Amino acid sequence: MPVLIFQGSCQSSCRKKMEPPMKEKKYPATAVDIFVAFFRLGLTAFGGPAMVAYIRTMSVKDKKWVKEDSFKKGIALCQTIPGATAMQAAAYAGLRAGGPWGAVAAYTAFGLPAFILMVTLSAMYTKTHDLPGVIALFSGLQVIVVALVAAAAIGFGRRYITAKQDILLVVGASVFLALGGSPIIAILASGIFGLVLYKSLIRGDSGLPPTAAETVQTTWKTLRPAFLIALTTIVCLGLLFFIRRDLFSLSILMMKIDFFAFGGGYASVPLLFHEIVEVHHWMSNQALMDGIALGQVTPGPIVITATFAGYLLAKIPGAVVGTISIFTPSLFLLLLVVPYFDRMQHNPSLQRALRGVLVSFVGLLLAVTVRFGFAAHWTPLSALIAACALIALLKKVNILWVVLIGAVISALLL
Template sequence: MQRPALIRIFLVFLRLGLTAFGGPAMVPFIRARTVEREGWLDEPTFSLGMSLTQLLPGATAMQVAAYVGLRARGGAGALAAYVGFGLPALLLMLGLTVLYFSARDVAAVTAAFTGLQLVITALILDAAVNFARRYLDSLADKLLACLAGVWLGLRGNPILAMAVVCVLAVFLVRDGQCGLPEPREGTGRGPLRFAGLLLASLLALLAVLWLVAPELFRLGLLMVKIDCFAFGGGYVSVPLMLHEVVEVRGWLTEPMFMDGIALGQVTPGPIVMTGAFVGYAVSGLAGALVAAVTVFSPSLIVLCAATPFADRLVRSPVARRVLKGSLISLVGLMAAVAVRFALSIHWTPGQALLALAAFAALRLKVDILWVVLAGAGLGAVLF
């Protein structure tokens, strides 16, 4: 296998990041570029990475990118891949966020975001249906998902719901239900040192913020917590962020939070990049940058620390059941968020028709980007 230059890793993933719409749907493109074209990894090694990233918190495509960089060039390669893959989404999110907060009083912009809120409600509902069809295999699964959804509907803490469902899943879920690929050969222990370095850097950043900018410290600490519990991919961040940002702290209203998710769908990259939108709303550009760094750092640290033990981790029945529990809870949490968003909209017949059309388009596998752009355009014209 080739040992690429760090700048090569960065540029390859920067190009991939420019078209990284659809979250986990980017994984086959990452495989085609890095395994087949570049020859940085062989197929068994890449398969192990896909298995591992499903067990760990964080946005799936971002984690796979970091894993490829880690195996190709160690810790520095992981960082180059991670930054390259996420940079286009961050820059576009920052630009659109600045425009959003500077043009919120313009009637056409307000109407466009009305359409986007309808699309985002349909998008979250579509995601809940997709996850339910994929992960709810038994009556126990469905009951656990309902438990998580009802708890969030009652304004309960979604992290507590996830924890309870994961514990129950250890006893109620069968190994054959977890749906993970067969594990492959493990890796060396080199990435542990890099994980320690990243952890020390993150703690140092939080310590400095605690001393000089308490508001940014609270923002960063919240984003760290959200990322640490984002098992099952970036969509898990939606109910967690909604609870903490809207209900607990009141930094955003629910419609504004929906607008942030809409911008996250217009831009490439993971939906958790909505954290940069939240950070900008709290503390401007500094807040956006702090949120972006802290909402992605923990999952990268965990990936680097876990890679040396990948083989044992993906073979662990307990780990696989805990993962299944997190995915079950995600179904209920996403369904509850869809209901919350729907209840926050003042419905008219035209809005209901647009939302139904968006949901139908998503069920027919129309590209998310086109659905979002169509929703914004029709919203600006009709509302």
């Protein structure tokens, strides 16, 4: 009997040893779950940066995919690198919830509803923009776009202008763009000047240095997702170069715009204006303003205007290429920078340069406001609409309601 007990216990222990260990679940959600959740959220993603709060509620409180501290750190990262903040916040939440594939799923799903609606509106615009009623409608919407860009400039100013040195960069960037200079040169120059101008303001580390747990070693595993995106992008660009040279040019332009749009989606407006209207002459000033206005009645960030520009240039293929191209660099940079962001936060030189870049966008947005103002058709009523829209936007009224009410008034009275 003791032998049998021993044999039974031995067999039991042997089976336990032979059984493969249970794999610990690495991420709390699958890419499919993340896609569905963010697609639903993207259907109501009106208000641009205001959507960050809804992303936080869903991913931190409701789904419990991301911890509060991690989400806050992610938002700081999203505000540091170029691109639309809400889109990047979605990608960051997806990254924490489901890894790199989760980031791609969240990023794609969150922007997909806006893309579908913008393509539909762009198709309608190309067929109806010459009709008298539509002309009156967009005449009113154009002055609202002036108010929208002006409100963005004021918002940037409130956030970033805190010292005398800032005024120098604001004036310099504004005058440079007004004289026909490239906003990219203004951005790069402001970053360089920031290294000198803010030396007395940003002297050392901002906060405690990163702990050993926060310090990430550079390995292929940490860099692989970003480089896979880069490789895929290079292959696609190569195909476009040989198949559709016009789409290749569109893709390069949109990527360039996204790479330099620091501070959120509105930072892309001066770049879109300069490249699309002034350099390539793909559309008029008024048409770009119409595209921006249409973008405000779709869920998603203001950079969805790239879909409109792509559609006007090359229909559906142009819309697809323009949209993918203006969002790809942001996702690439997010995946590339996430492992090293703690160290970047404590680099004073980087912080000085970044502050110079962000301050320059106040001047760039002011210059574009003036240019849009000259292009719009003004009457006493349209001036009143613009003033009311500006006040409403500064009072944090949802952009969608401002645009819709302005559209109704314009259609009825202008």
